[in-house]
Amino acid sequence: MKIAMTVNGKSVSRDVADNTLLVEYIRDNLRLTGTHVGCDTSQCGACVVHVDGKAMKSCTMLAASAEGAAVTTVEGLAKSKDDLHPMQVAFKENHGLQCGFCTPGMIMTATDMVARYQLEGKTLTEESIRHELEGNICRCTGYHNIVKSIADGASKMTSV
């Protein structure tokens, strides 16, 4: 079936099988390989993208369900190679990654959580960052620097 959506601001359309996952559409059909697959149990969060502005696991969704939606992947955050998103800058400056496998999902989860907290006028404490990261697994960092990066990124994201 033909599935059309907007990905990182560009209209795309591909002919794919009905059972294509959104993450397969993004990685295999659009060749946007920043979005990762780290598990087959919907638990690791490496595949998180934004669908119509909300964080979702692209491995736990059919591409067909995203027909007509606006999808943002990690490739869609930076304005250019030299003008990274504030959350990407924060991960870089705070050493929020080691191997980097979980990082795209962490950053997409982080930008979603900061946007939600700012919209609701709530403060993002260390405890709430840890609770919000429930669905993202990192096998390298021990999370401390990820939490630090997100707190720093949140303070840099005041105008998002």
Add this chain to the structure above:
Amino acid sequence: MYETNFHKAATAQEAAALLNASEDGKILAGGQTLIPTMKQRLADPTDVIDLSGAADLRGINISGDQVTIGAMVTHAEVAGHAALAALCPSISQLAANIGDPSVRHRGTIGGSLANNDPAADYPAAVLALNARIRTSLREIAADDYFEGMFTTALEDHEIITAISFTAPTQGGYGKFPNPASRYAMAGVFVAKSADGTVRVAVTGASEDGVHRHGGLEAALSADWSASAVDGVEISSDGLLSDLHGNAEYRANLIKVMTKRALG
């Protein structure tokens, strides 16, 4: 994942028609249970009927103390609804602690109830709140709906359209999440209605899925307080024993979670 045919329904009625016309079709709500199951090839529906475009299954409606939640309302929407939080904070808090943010953005109350996972959270709320489950065919009382692990009163092609209940005067939910999966190892929902009736529902702990607890209901009817729970005998008969905890451990968790539910 096996091959399947994808359909998007614009209304519940259209979904029911598509389901009836399919050989072995399945409803797709938030997909947070169905998609992982299909990926593992534990389910192979010939057709998948996506309800995400069915506007008639969305929305939370509050009128006085009557609450109606559409089947396709997500966990995040329940958690974030200000008027519902004011009227029935226990259900908002329950929804806010299901899984993780991504799961809450897609997972729905209808999907959770149709699936009736023995460790899911909503079944405890629906049973304790004496809610009514509205479907494409009829209305089912919570007491007649849950029939054990992953089993409900739903017929093959029956679609949940909404859940409605009267807000309790007092209520709360205590959950001990499995640290890896976030599902309940024991979750207890307590609710007291305006006429003084107390209902207590336990999820996560039993081999038969969600169930009411007569002993706790009697104790809390007489005295709505954490100290009333101390004297209640919680039998470990029929409780789950697995690598996460044995039946005796879960029996104790039921007691502790009841106290937490009472605040």
